[in-house]
Amino acid sequence: GAGVSQSPSNKVTEKGKDVELRCDPISGHTALYWYRQSLGQGLEFLIYFQGNSAPDKSGLPSDRFSAERTGGSVSTLTIQRTQQEDSAVYLCASSLDPNQPQHFGDGTRLSIL
Amino acid sequence: ELKVEQNPLFLSMQEGKNYTIYCNYSTTSDRLYWYRQDPGKSLESLFVLLSNGAVKQEGRLMASLDTKARLSTLHITAAVHDLSATYFCAVSTPQGGSEKLVFGKGTKLTVNP
Incomplete structure (x- = not known):
């Protein structure tokens, strides 16, 4: 596809369950980012991957959050033991390299009941 | 810690009018981006500003950057309804x-029309 693809587009789950969110970056883009958008906190950086380098995890809010990027392409963001405050839109972005604009996917809207 | 402040947070204007949105940031940075977001949609890149004095224009929108003042502006000229967004x-x-x-x-x- 031409753009960043995220799945699912919507996810509703019960408090305490684990969820996995997927991101397919634009082909050839080496940099991949996860952000979270919520009413109270705005847009927040979560984690960044660049090639084979160690990821920048400085934005992850707790140890319940983790992410991996396999083969330098697809990334999965995992939230364990979800809490209601995890409800937000999770956005993935990719760029050709860290000096280029980031292109965003449509996001996954996560609702924790 | 880098902080970014925009104002105003809400802006209602008549078609045909001009207005400016301001963006202040707290520490030195070498690039600034403007994005547009329509309701329920993802972020669309508008401008990338890389140096002091940079000015970019696209249609009715013009963005500028003053790195010494740590200020960027997004100027809207002769607004039209299609510019409604965040x-x-x-x-x-x-x-x-x-x-x-x-x-x-x-x-x-x-x-507003």
Whole structure:
């Protein structure tokens, strides 16, 4: 596809369950980012991957959050033991390299009941 | 810690009028981005400003950057209804090669006929 693809587009789950969110970056883009958008906190950086380098995890809010990027392409963001405050839109972005604009996917809207 | 402030947060204007959105940031950065977000949609890149005095224009929107004042402006000329959206500025925080973005809270623009 031409753009960043995220799945699912919507996810509703019960408090305490684990969820996995997927991101397919634009082909050839080496940099991949996860952000979270919520009413109270705005847009927040979560984690960044660049090639084979160690990821920048400085934005992850707790140890319940983790992410991996396999083969330098697809990334999965995992939230364990979800809490209601995890409800937000999770956005993935990719760029050709860290000096280029980031292109965003449509996001996954996560609702924790 | 880098902080980004936008104002106003809400802007209602008449078609045909001009207005400016302001974006202040707290620490030195080498690039600033403007994004547009329509309701329920993802972020669309508008401008990338890389140096002091940079000015970019696209249609009725013009963005400028003053790195000494740590200020960027997004000027709207002769607004039309199609410009109604939320506009975000974002500043990069280079950190070990990571270009993670710190976003302002956004300016929700409504253009009335």
